[in-house]
Amino acid sequence: MGDVLSIGASIRSARKDAGITQEDLAHLAGVSVRTVRAIETGTGNPSLHAVVAVSDVLGLRLTAR
Numbered sequence: 001m002g003d004v005l006s007i008g009a010s011i012r013s014a015r016k017d018a019g020i021t022q023e024d025l026a027h028l029a030g031v032s033v034r035t036v037r038a039i040e041t042g043t044g045n046p047s048l049h050a051v052v053a054v055s056d057v058l059g060l061r062l063t064a065r
Contacts, residue, residue: 004042005042007039007042007051007062008039008040008041008042009040010060011039011040011051011054011055011058011060012040014058014059014060015040015058018058022036022037022040025054025057025058028057029050029053029054029056029057030053031046031050031053031054035050035054036054039051039054
């Protein structure tokens with residue numbers, strides 16, 4: 001669960017640093033606002049595809065351990 005929360009926190013921080021709203025990020029990534037919220041808070045069960053799409057918009061790279 002720690003990894004999920006860490007990824008969400010990184011995405012939220014990058015989004016805020018970029019000065020965009022959850023709504024803007026959702027639109028740019030092609031996902032719902034609810035999905036962005038779920039990713040940032042580590043709740044729900046967003047798909048890996050959604051997490052990658054959101055990360056790509058923000059220029060973040062996901063790596064496996």
